[in-house]
Amino acid sequence: MDEFTLIEQFFAGRVTNRDDVRVGIGDDAAVTRCDGNFELVIATDTICEGTHFPPGTPPDALGHRCLAVNLSDLAAMAAEPLWCTLALSLPEAEPDWLRSFATGFFALAERYGIALIGGDTVRGPLSMTVTVHGQVKPGAAVCRDGARLGDLIYVTGVPGLAAAGLQWLEEPGGAGESDTDRVRRFWFPEPRVSEGRALGDLVTAMIDVSDGLMDDVSRLLKASGLVARMELADLPLDVIGTDNALALALRGGDDYELCFCIPPDRVPALERLATGWPCPVTRIGTTQRGEEVAWFIDGKPCDTAGESFRHFPECP
Numbered sequence: 001m002d003e004f005t006l007i008e009q010f011f012a013g014r015v016t017n018r019d020d021v022r023v024g025i026g027d028d029a030a031v032t033r034c035d036g037n038f039e040l041v042i043a044t045d046t047i048c049e050g051t052h053f054p055p056g057t058p059p060d061a062l063g064h065r066c067l068a069v070n071l072s073d074l075a076a077m078a079a080e081p082l083w084c085t086l087a088l089s090l091p092e093a094e095p096d097w098l099r100s101f102a103t104g105f106f107a108l109a110e111r112y113g114i115a116l117i118g119g120d121t122v123r124g125p126l127s128m129t130v131t132v133h134g135q136v137k138p139g140a141a142v143c144r145d146g147a148r149l150g151d152l153i154y155v156t157g158v159p160g161l162a163a164a165g166l167q168w169l170e171e172p173g174g175a176g177e178s179d180t181d182r183v184r185r186f187w188f189p190e191p192r193v194s195e196g197r198a199l200g201d202l203v204t205a206m207i208d209v210s211d212g213l214m215d216d217v218s219r220l221l222k223a224s225g226l227v228a229r230m231e232l233a234d235l236p237l238d239v240i241g242t243d244n245a246l247a248l249a250l251r252g253g254d255d256y257e258l259c260f261c262i263p264p265d266r267v268p269a270l271e272r273l274a275t276g277w278p279c280p281v282t283r284i285g286t287t288q289r290g291e292e293v294a295w296f297i298d299g300k301p302c303d304t305a306g307e308s309f310r311h312f313p314e315c316p
């Protein structure tokens with residue numbers, strides 16, 4: 001199968017038909033109609049075998065995941081997804097693999113009405129790069145730098161669950177138990193797109209948690225020129241079968257949950273909004289001035305020892 005047949009068979013014409021796509025897959029570039037009353041929000045993420053997922057990850061999970069991690073970035077900006085491109089590097093063109101990959105990809109794309117409008121297909125080590133385009137009303141994108149002194153910090157979902165899933169998969173024989181919640185959470189992260197968009201009007205700053213709470217909370221607050229007192233007593237943790245649930249929440253990656261700051265007087269509105277969400281939303285801290293973020297659980301300092309994942313740890 002050459003790459004043109006491959007694209008035709010698995011990727012072209014499968015998109016959510018959006019009437020703002022004037023030229024989609026098949027020309028030198030895609031052409032979309034932009035609404036002049038909105039701002040464009042763009043993000044790119046790559047996932048590579050061996051770095052972001054272990055060999056043997058099911059293709060439908062990869063199709064889902066490469067789009068999910070990007071939708072999560074749009075969610076964190078409170079943006080509405082519109083269009084995406086997919087650059088695929090494959091060791092070989094295996095029809096069964098591609099069919100399953102496309103099933104995972106388009107199931108998620110359909111759910112959020114995002115259209116695949118182009119990409120690239122090459123032979124090489126297994127990796128996928130997706131670029132997403134979204135939109136917000138002018139000035140409505142939620143950035144990391146908007147947190148204010150005294151804002152409360154919240155997180156969605158169960159941080160650490162995906163890292164627990166990955167840990168499980170990497171244990172000998174672990175993949176056999178592949179239908180557990182944790183493994184699904186790693187394979188099929190649920191981008192909080194609707195939640196992120198709905199939060200847009202309430203929150204002052206937001207980030208998606210992809211590298212563990214410690215790193216991402218620190219990043220968010222640093223951008224805002226603040227620190228925080230974190231109190232994790234109420235955090236739902238994946239306690240079943242893991243003795244290191246707190247460490248995984250703090251240092252593990254791949255959660256794709258939303259962490260955001262909100263002024264205390266907007267909490268009733270948040271509580272109304274979050275009724276009916278498919279995930280918990282939990283208060284985990286308060287912004288303050290100071291040198292660094294302080295982590296507590298049940299009033300006692302957390303064990304924050306350990307290293308977060310770095311792609312290039314040798315760089316100072």
Ligand code: ADP
Binds near residue numbers: 007011086118121
């Ligand atoms: P060009 O050589 O002009 O860059 P390509 O031969 O790479 O075009 O791709 C042909 C068409 O197929 C283009 O519209 C491109 O955007 C699209 N395309 C290629 N690979 C993919 C893919 N994996 N998913 C979606 N569209 C793709």
Ligand code: MG
Binds near residue numbers: 119120121
């Ligand atoms: Mg090309």
